Amino acid sequence: MEFRDRLLLENRAWADEMSARDPEYFTRLNHGQAPDALWIGCSDSRVPPEQLCNASPGDLFIHRNVANLVADGEAGFLSVLEYAVHVLAVPHIVVCGHYGCGGVAAACSDEPVPLAHVDAHIEPLKALRNRHRETLDALNGVSARINRLVELNVRAQVERLAELTLIRTAARPPALHGLVYATDRGLLESVCYREPEPLAQAVPA
Template structure:
């Protein structure tokens, strides 16, 4: 029988360590949050935003989904983006993919995958992802699997980054004159390092 006891034990240990180092640690964030950044990342369990950036509670507002997709038709995604930009007034948005992304790999393999014959939320999402990186798939057909997947991960970041820069909430902030930086990054599971692929700080600017 599975139990939550190990997680609860680690939670108590973590909370105790934080209070021992700083008795006011939790009080600081109790009544409000003032994150400096919105993080849009992949749901992959190996890519936890706060851990890999060394952030504390209150520093990042986080949205994660399969393959870090930007979908302006998705109320979940758009409500997070709007809230972060127009109510929390974050200063930057980080869109982060990662090498070895299972979502991108599934999009690559879609024609031969059982998902191709499914009517499910996951199948629709992977189909949408494949469409967004279709040109990248065609251009890397001659590469070995690892190199091809890495290229497609970067192509996906750039594709989603372009959608983010064109989204209404982002454009509204830029048009108001408020400073906002967008950053497209990729995380390397093998090294733990982030790499910037694109950045943009104004409407119409080339990333």
């Protein structure tokens, strides 16, 4: 069976199953969205947000990129963040990394990345690695260094989010959660949490 045909077949089976369980399911979804969180995750195919959170369509507003970076220099990322915070008014933002991340592994390596766009994208990760080089190099084994940088990266992205004007000027700034997913166990682990302070509002003269 061709890939396209399999996709359409699986979609029809899923839609039929959901309608059988709840005949009004798609009618409710069609009326709009009010997700609980913006999820900023890695593009890795092994880390599907809805499945690992046991979430349903409509629960999560999702942005994924290599190594789950807060790419505040990219219009695509900023448009997702702006819509999530200032239109959908999500009460939570999750930054989720995962152990064994290929993007983080590339940043840990001293070998040049042969893919120009990937190399440019993970430049902040390389800088983070250099800031923590002494600590990382003291760890035993490549996997340990990669996984520690995964955790440091999640923390750094949460801190970066907290600094952004798009977050701090929200009518109700969202809570920021840093999670790491263990692909070998299927479990999420919390590594940090932050409630950002809004910018001081100007007092009318």
